[in-house]
Amino acid sequence: MKREVDFLVIGSGIAGLSYALKVASHGKVLIVSKTTTSETATWYAQGGIAAVMYNPDTHEKHIKDTLQAGNYLNDENIVRITITESTERVKELIEWGTHFDKEESGRYSLAREGGHSEYRVLHHQDSTGAEIQRALTEKVYAHPNIEVLENHFTIDIITQHHLGKIVRRTHNDIQCFGAYILNPAIGEIDTVLAKTTLIATGGAGNVYQTTTNPTIATGDGIAMFYRAKGIVDHMEFIQFHPTSLFNPSDKPSFLITEALRGAGAVLKDLKGKEFMQRYDQRGSLAPRDIVARAIDSEMKLSGNDHVFLDARSIGEREIMNHFPGIYAKCLSVGINILKEMIPVVPAAHYICGGIKTDEWGQTSIKNLYASGEVAATGLHGANRLASNSLLESVVFSHRASLHAIELAANTSIQNNIPDWNAEGTVLNEEMILITQSRKELQSIMSNYVGIVRSNIRLKRAMDRLSIIHQETEVLYERSVVSTEICELRNMIAVAYLIIKFASQRKESIGLHYSIDYPPLH
Numbered sequence: 001m002k003r004e005v006d007f008l009v010i011g012s013g014i015a016g017l018s019y020a021l022k023v024a025s026h027g028k029v030l031i032v033s034k035t036t037t038s039e040t041a042t043w044y045a046q047g048g049i050a051a052v053m054y055n056p057d058t059h060e061k062h063i064k065d066t067l068q069a070g071n072y073l074n075d076e077n078i079v080r081i082t083i084t085e086s087t088e089r090v091k092e093l094i095e096w097g098t099h100f101d102k103e104e105s106g107r108y109s110l111a112r113e114g115g116h117s118e119y120r121v122l123h124h125q126d127s128t129g130a131e132i133q134r135a136l137t138e139k140v141y142a143h144p145n146i147e148v149l150e151n152h153f154t155i156d157i158i159t160q161h162h163l164g165k166i167v168r169r170t171h172n173d174i175q176c177f178g179a180y181i182l183n184p185a186i187g188e189i190d191t192v193l194a195k196t197t198l199i200a201t202g203g204a205g206n207v208y209q210t211t212t213n214p215t216i217a218t219g220d221g222i223a224m225f226y227r228a229k230g231i232v233d234h235m236e237f238i239q240f241h242p243t244s245l246f247n248p249s250d251k252p253s254f255l256i257t258e259a260l261r262g263a264g265a266v267l268k269d270l271k272g273k274e275f276m277q278r279y280d281q282r283g284s285l286a287p288r289d290i291v292a293r294a295i296d297s298e299m300k301l302s303g304n305d306h307v308f309l310d311a312r313s314i315g316e317r318e319i320m321n322h323f324p325g326i327y328a329k330c331l332s333v334g335i336n337i338l339k340e341m342i343p344v345v346p347a348a349h350y351i352c353g354g355i356k357t358d359e360w361g362q363t364s365i366k367n368l369y370a371s372g373e374v375a376a377t378g379l380h381g382a383n384r385l386a387s388n389s390l391l392e393s394v395v396f397s398h399r400a401s402l403h404a405i406e407l408a409a410n411t412s413i414q415n416n417i418p419d420w421n422a423e424g425t426v427l428n429e430e431m432i433l434i435t436q437s438r439k440e441l442q443s444i445m446s447n448y449v450g451i452v453r454s455n456i457r458l459k460r461a462m463d464r465l466s467i468i469h470q471e472t473e474v475l476y477e478r479s480v481v482s483t484e485i486c487e488l489r490n491m492i493a494v495a496y497l498i499i500k501f502a503s504q505r506k507e508s509i510g511l512h513y514s515i516d517y518p519p520l521h
Contacts, residue, residue, distance in 0.1 A: 002191045002419070005030040006408050008178055010154045010221065011200030013040035014129070015372030015393035017136040019198050021096070022401030024145040027408055030192060031148045032181055034201075034216045037137045038130075041202045041213055041373060042390070045129025046257035046325070048100075048121040049093075049394075050387040051086035053108055057118040059083050066388060069115040069287050070381020071510040073234075078378035081359055082388070082395045089394040090122060097135035100124055101322070111322075113258040113386035115287040121387045126257055126325045132390065153182040153483045154220065155189065157197060158417055159228045159365065174229060176368035177414040184483050189420040195411040196367050196404040199225060199355060200397070203373040204494045205252070208348035209446040212244050212255040218487040219494030221374040225355050226493055231364040233376040234353030235494075236501035237511040239384050240451050241349035242267075242291035245342065246306035247333055253347040254329050256309060258386050261285055263318060265311035267295070268341065270304050289383045289511045292346045296451045299345075308341035346451060350389060352380040352511065353501065361400030367411065369400040382510020422480065433475060434484050437468050438491065444468075445495055449502060453514045458503045465495055 006027025009016045017037075020029050031037075052059050062083045067074050094100065100122040101109040110119040124131035140146050156162075158177045178193040201221030205213030226232055243261070244253035261267075261284045267276050279294040280286035286294075295307050311319070316338055319327055330337050355363050355370040357377050363370050372393040379392050448461035469492050476485050505512050508519045 001188070002193060002417075003030070004193045004413050006195050007404065008032070008192055008194035008197040009200060010179060010198065011202060011372065011374070012037040012148070013042035013200060013202055013372060013393070014132055014136065014390055015397045016198065016200035017140050018394050019200065019371060019397035019401050020146055021136070021139055021143065022398060023405055023408075024143050026405045027145070027195070029146045030194075031140070031146060032152050032154055032179070033148060033150045034153055034220070036150050037140070037148060038133060039214055039216060040133060041217060042129045043133045044212065044214060044252070044255065045390060046126045046255055047113060047259045048111060048123035048128040048387050049090060049132075049390040050116070050121050050385070051090040051391060052083065052120060053087065053090075053110060053122070057120050061117050062086070062120060065115055065117050066379070066385045067381070069383050069385035071383060072381065073510065074381030075378025078359060082377075082379050082392060085395050085398075086391055089391065089398060093132060093135070093394065096139050098124070098132050100128075111259045112262045114261065114282070114285045114291065115385045121259065123259065123322070125321070126259065126323045129390065149181070151185065153184060153486060154201075154224065155180045155182050155420070155481060155486055156224050157199070157228055157365075157368065158191070158193075161228065162418060163416065174364070175366040176228070177417055180420050182481060182483065182486075187480065189422070189481065191417055191419050193413045193415070193417060195408040195413055196369065198361075198397075198400060198404070199368065199370045199374055200372045201374050203351050204491070205348040205351075207441065207445050207491050207495045207498070208450070209442045210244065210253050210345065211348040212241050212253050213348070214252055218491050220487070220490045221370065222354050222497070223490035223493035225363065225365070225370070226497065228365060230368075231356045232354060232497060233356040234501070235351070235497040236505050237352035237380070237382050238348060238498065239288055239350040239352060239511050240292040240346040242288055242295050242346050243309055243344040244347035245329065245333070246345045255349075256326060256342060256344055257323070258288070260309065260311055260314075260323060260326065263322065264314045265309050266313070267291070268308045268310050269298055269302065270308065272308070272341075287383060288386065289513075292451055293513060295344075295346055306343040306345045309344045310341045311337050312339065312341070350384055352376070352382070352384050357396070359399065360403040361396045362403065367407065369404060371397040371400055382512065420481075430475070431484065433471070434488050437472055438488055441465065441468055441488075441491055441495055445498070449495075449499055451513065453502055453512070455503070455514070455516045458499055462496075462499050462503070465492065465499065468492060469496070
């Protein structure tokens with residue numbers, strides 16, 4: 001079936017929903033959600049959203065912190081745009097119904113997280129993302145121009161390749177005409193044609209064994225964009241959150257927000273001794289890459305599979321008011337954080353690279369935008385400053401909406417797009433092949449392309465991955481399309497890009513740390 005819309009939005013987190021609300025008064029909007037609108041990385045975001053709200057904080061301080069955290073590989077122009085527009089975008093979230101915590105005086109209660117020089121993180125207890133998602137979802141479903149397709153999977157964006165045209169590798173002449181959308185419940189693939197398309201599919205944490213990302217985060221947006229010969233960037237910079245709850249049965253791993261350390265929690269080894277001061281003078285409030293490597297080092301030296309986060313010095317009132325979700329989760333697995341230390345372990349958390357975009361969210365493919373974790377705007381550089389990601393999403397979804405509204409008004413829908421060709425495929429009953437390949441890929445990435453890397457590990461990872469890739473392509477070519485086989489292909493593509501970019505980076509900087517290239521300082 002063919003459908004036509006003005007604005008196609010792939011993804012239903014903060015980036016996709018905020019963009020949809022901006023463009024909806026200018027045309028018909030279709031949002032495609034892989035599962036439900038509540039199952040997004042935004043929903044799982046605990047800590048908050050960083051923005052300059054009050055003195056003595058300033059935009060310049062926030063800019064400096066962001067550049068320093070990113071090891072100055074950031075695009076300074078993009079950093080300045082993001083930070084200077086931060087306050088207005090946060091005020092907009094508030095106008096849309098988001099409730100951030102306030103002090104008795106009526107001022108917003110601001111937290112401080114690792115790498116920040118001031119208290120500037122707005123939050124809603126320890127479930128900020130869920131509160132933002134709630135407010136945006138209510139607004140979206142109330143808008144008459146927005147339709148949401150839940151439990152639908154985007155297979156590929158449509159470009160000249162699907163018209164049988166050969167596209168030169170200059171990237172300048174590729175156009176996006178929409179996307180092929182699978183309805184897994186009935187096995188049908190719709191052709192959705194659009195004047196403009198936004199990819200807002202989030203991250204790719206599930207290429208690793210342990211991740212704080214929801215299970216849907218399989219790098220779909222980056223992979224489909226790369227297959228269309230779009231330009232990606234900074235794929236080597238994978239942020240591992242230092243503190244996820246050590247509970248191997250949890251999928252995804254439960255995040256212990258950095259704000260808990262901002263409130264006074266301290267990292268300790270299994271003997272109860274602090275260790276972070278040996279790695280950085282900022283101690284437990286050092287940036288995430290430093291903290292994650294320190295924990296990784298402590299675990300390797302001791303042979304233990306976790307360390308502890310001690311929050312017992314934080315008062316009960318503070319815990320109950322600001323971290324009730326963490327308290328409840330830990331209690332559910334037998335840990336009273338008021339009296340006991342929390343076992344924690346690093347987990348894949350955020351990809352700083354992705355689809356390369358400009359200051360208006362434009363990609364190298366015409367009529368196609370990207371926003372959120374899927375995009376490489378240049379804001380993060382080699383490492384993301386805590387709580388800058390939700391901010392990045394609203395800033396660049398806003399800027400993309402301004403550009404897309406103007407573009408859509410002067411763009412026609414391409415009508416000569418063929419439907420999806422499933423000729424010659426058969427129903428694949430070998431699900432074991434897909435699940436086993438997925439496990440092998442996650443093992444390869446976790447063991448060889450994790451927090452600490454080396455040339456030999458990266459080569460071994462690429463050699464192993466190439467075998468899985470070849471096997472999967474054979475399976476894909478002869479099988480009826482399913483979410484599972486598409487996710488596996490996407491994860492392989494993203495894993496390949498991470499390894500490729502990591503192999504090209506001949507230095508240790510930010511989130512990319514290689515034992516073959518010790519840092520200069």
